[in-house]
Amino acid sequence: MAMRTRARSTRLLVVALVSASLVTITIDYRQGDGGPLAAAGDTALTLISPLQEAVSKVTQPIGNFFSTLVRLPSIRRELEDAREQIAEFRAEFGEVRSDQTRLAELEAILGLQDSLSRRLETLAAEVIAYSVSNFEWTIEIDHGSSDGVAEDMPVIASGGLAGHVVRTSPSSSVVRLIIDPDSAVAGRLEGSGEPGLLVGDGQDDLRMELVDADTDVMPDENVVTAGFSIPGVGPSLYPPNILIGTVSRVLSDEGALEKSITVRPAVDFSSLHVVLVVLSSGTG
Amino acid sequence: MRRAILLTVVVVTALLLQSTVFPNATLLGAKPELMYLLAISFGALEGPASGAIAGFVGGMAQDFLLNQPKGITALTLTLLGYAIGMLRQFIVSPSPLLPVFLVAGGTFSGILFYGVVTFLLGQMDTSWLYQLRVAALSGLYNALLTPIAFPILRRAVEGSRSQRVFRW
Numbered sequence: 332m333a334m335r336t337r338a339r340s341t342r343l344l345v346v347a348l349v350s351a352s353l354v355t356i357t358i359d360y361r362q363g364d365g366g367p368l369a370a371a372g373d374t375a376l377t378l379i380s381p382l383q384e385a386v387s388k389v390t391q392p393i394g395n396f397f398s399t400l401v402r403l404p405s406i407r408r409e410l411e412d413a414r415e416q417i418a419e420f421r422a423e424f425g426e427v428r429s430d431q432t433r434l435a436e437l438e439a440i441l442g443l444q445d446s447l448s449r450r451l452e453t454l455a456a457e458v459i460a461y462s463v464s465n466f467e468w469t470i471e472i473d474h475g476s477s478d479g480v481a482e483d484m485p486v487i488a489s490g491g492l493a494g495h496v497v498r499t500s501p502s503s504s505v506v507r508l509i510i511d512p513d514s515a516v517a518g519r520l521e522g523s524g525e526p527g528l529l530v531g532d533g534q535d536d537l538r539m540e541l542v543d544a545d546t547d548v549m550p551d552e553n554v555v556t557a558g559f560s561i562p563g564v565g566p567s568l569y570p571p572n573i574l575i576g577t578v579s580r581v582l583s584d585e586g587a588l589e590k591s592i593t594v595r596p597a598v599d600f601s602s603l604h605v606v607l608v609v610l611s612s613g614t615g
Numbered sequence: 616m617r618r619a620i621l622l623t624v625v626v627v628t629a630l631l632l633q634s635t636v637f638p639n640a641t642l643l644g645a646k647p648e649l650m651y652l653l654a655i656s657f658g659a660l661e662g663p664a665s666g667a668i669a670g671f672v673g674g675m676a677q678d679f680l681l682n683q684p685k686g687i688t689a690l691t692l693t694l695l696g697y698a699i700g701m702l703r704q705f706i707v708s709p710s711p712l713l714p715v716f717l718v719a720g721g722t723f724s725g726i727l728f729y730g731v732v733t734f735l736l737g738q739m740d741t742s743w744l745y746q747l748r749v750a751a752l753s754g755l756y757n758a759l760l761t762p763i764a765f766p767i768l769r770r771a772v773e774g775s776r777s778q779r780v781f782r783w
Contacts, residue, residue: 355686461638512740
């Protein structure tokens, strides 16, 4: 008798918890980012981010040590590549300097100097945590609304574009990376200038969509942020000419209206430690 | 009261490990799913009611840190904790490997169930192939962590049981 009563109360408990979950899903689904549950989510972020920062500070050096050991052969190769690149850049530097002087003169003549020399105001932030889920590609940084960080601000990492801010608390923010399937960035091929939309695909390369089928696309061609709106998509959050990645694969399908292009991101998202938040807005 | 404190400490610890340590130690790109491990362990150790409560609390805590409709993980883990608790009542195997198999199978099925719910809600951004891959890899990763996590949780759960005082 007692066993049966216990089984019934357990069933009632499970029904109550499942109902509570379904109600939560429904309320959050209907109210979106402006509802009380979203505010509770921001409070949860505020509470847990100091703990994440503390744990990250303790565990990161240990993690770095082991990951460096694993990556030792590739680090040596990268060092050699970097040395070669430095030698090449030194050779090019003299040439570029004379070009810059000439460019400055021309800009002054055209009255464009002010608009081109406008520097982006940025804020360096440390990565304190990653997403708890295997189905979301976000990072958490150690600066929030009290430091001037706001939603939709672009975030840059060493190498290129990282993503944009989606949630803020006073002392931390969540950044959606460009590899997240919910991310879409207006970009353009550097060679042809042809615009397209770069959509995240998780751990795989980004997909570049809406590129005309007649466009000439070179392998390893750079793709940079377009900085302008694409019809039907809305204005770009990102300033122009920030490197997104390089073309990794081009598939031409005869009869297709657009080219199938994948782009390898310039940023190594598996080892992000420091990023820059662009405080001044993009060109819109 | 002791049980509530234990659950809070365990859930917060799992969230911290899941968001700071394990993203840098993935198994072929997949992180373990510590909340699934937690719900399954509570279900196996304490029965369906405890499994459902631990799953609901852990799932809801994880949901509030994600940018998708809150409650999906809570729903998945409530049912998972309950199902494992019920299943455990019908298994009499004394094998010490039983928790490992329960965690592996439970995590795999739980992640696929989560995929079905997100698909039905139109919130699934990844392919089914990726869902299957994550379910298999996270199930394996959770199973590898079970020999460390399960004994710790068992001791913690046993320590938090209300002490009965006998007077003679």
